[in-house]
Amino acid sequence: MENIITVKNLKTYFYANNRCNKALNGVSMEIKRGKTLCIVGESGCGKSVTASSIMQLLPKFSRIEEGEIIYHSEDGKDIEIHKLEKNSKEMRRLRGKDIAMIFQDPMTALNPVYTIGWQIVEMIRSHENISKKEAKERALKLLKDMGIPLAEKRIDQYPHEFSGGMRQRAMIAMAMSCNPKVLIADEPTTALDVTIQAQIFELMEKLKREYNTAIMLITHDMGVVCELADDVAVMYMGNIIESGSAKEVLENPSHPYTKALLKSIPVLGKGADQDINPIKGATPDPFDRPPGCQFAPRCDYYSKECDEKMPEEEFVNGSTHMVRCIKCKEVALNV
Numbered sequence: 001m002e003n004i005i006t007v008k009n010l011k012t013y014f015y016a017n018n019r020c021n022k023a024l025n026g027v028s029m030e031i032k033r034g035k036t037l038c039i040v041g042e043s044g045c046g047k048s049v050t051a052s053s054i055m056q057l058l059p060k061f062s063r064i065e066e067g068e069i070i071y072h073s074e075d076g077k078d079i080e081i082h083k084l085e086k087n088s089k090e091m092r093r094l095r096g097k098d099i100a101m102i103f104q105d106p107m108t109a110l111n112p113v114y115t116i117g118w119q120i121v122e123m124i125r126s127h128e129n130i131s132k133k134e135a136k137e138r139a140l141k142l143l144k145d146m147g148i149p150l151a152e153k154r155i156d157q158y159p160h161e162f163s164g165g166m167r168q169r170a171m172i173a174m175a176m177s178c179n180p181k182v183l184i185a186d187e188p189t190t191a192l193d194v195t196i197q198a199q200i201f202e203l204m205e206k207l208k209r210e211y212n213t214a215i216m217l218i219t220h221d222m223g224v225v226c227e228l229a230d231d232v233a234v235m236y237m238g239n240i241i242e243s244g245s246a247k248e249v250l251e252n253p254s255h256p257y258t259k260a261l262l263k264s265i266p267v268l269g270k271g272a273d274q275d276i277n278p279i280k281g282a283t284p285d286p287f288d289r290p291p292g293c294q295f296a297p298r299c300d301y302y303s304k305e306c307d308e309k310m311p312e313e314e315f316v317n318g319s320t321h322m323v324r325c326i327k328c329k330e331v332a333l334n335v
């Protein structure tokens with residue numbers, strides 16, 4: 001399967017008060033054309049920093065120290081995103097036109113003082129040389145495609161006149177307005193109720209099917225991963241500790257952390273007395289990390305060797321299923 005984005009050994013660090021937080025400590029991953037890669041992990045593991053590194057939208061006091069982010073464009077060129085300046089012409093062209101992003105809070109992307117239609121038209125016209133009339137027609141079609149009722153009227157309304165779910169759809173319409181090849185969705189439904197959440201995910205599936213958009217979906221919800229992922233990358237403290245196709249990872253989890261995440265999902269219909277096992281302990285202080293495997297202090301399979309170094313990548317049965325755990329064979333066998 002052809003990759004559209006390849007990330008290799010990415011190290012992104014934050015600096016504060018003479019201390020360094022290695023937020024991404026050697027992340028490697030691949031986003032495939034027309035597929036959904038779900039990035040999953042607890043709060044603070046580096047999911048959003050991965051997305052902002054790819055978009056070159058890192059906050060102040062942080063930078064990419066090492067590694068590569070390559071965008072494989074349709075015309076066969078490899079663009080080295082990690083070398084581009086945040087505000088360079090090429091990066092601004094890539095952002096929105098080739099790679100678009102949607103956020104948990106749609107107001108991060110929508111401006112409260114302009115109508116929804118105006119914002120989508122501006123987005124289209126900043127990347128394409130077309131008339132206002134044509135851009136408005138496209139914006140209207142997008143709003144309709146995103147399932148916004150009375151789109152002809154809604155297009156001239158302001159974000160505050162939309163409900164939360166509708167705002168999310170408008171943001172997706174804006175993100176899709178230039179037909180990007182990759183859509184990065186950072187917890188896009190966390191603030192929405194489950195019915196709207198299901199509709200938004202259905203919409204994303206439709207985009208994937210109809211426009212062959214690759215999706216990088218960031219979530220902390222293993223249930224969402226089980227539903228939507230073609231591929232999965234499980235993150236913990238700035239590293240990917242397990243990755244592969246959804247089938248490989250979900251049917252044969254081989255890292256204790258992935259196993260623990262899967263055990264913590266409640267099953268619908270099993271009732272309140274079902275056995276849900278929250279993961280014990282908490283993630284370590286990023287400024288005071290354990291010496292070897294970062295999950296060691298919370299792991300049921302812990303032994304002294306786990307403190308020696310961060311485990312190397314191992315591939316389960318020579319496949320694409322990667323895991324970083326010296327006990328992975330034992331973990332995989334243990335149901």
Ligand SMILES: Nc1ncnc2c1ncn2[C@@H]1O[C@H](COP(=O)(O)OP(=O)(O)OP(=O)(O)O)[C@@H](O)[C@H]1O
Nearest residue numbers: 014021023042043044045046047048049050059286
């Ligand atoms: N603006 C920032 N300033 C300082 N440190 C930051 C900033 N943003 C993220 N970090 C640090 O980078 C690390 C990774 O954070 P990140 O936001 O990527 O986590 P996450 O997995 O997306 O979590 P969440 O699910 O809560 O959004 C954390 O240690 C976090 O404290």
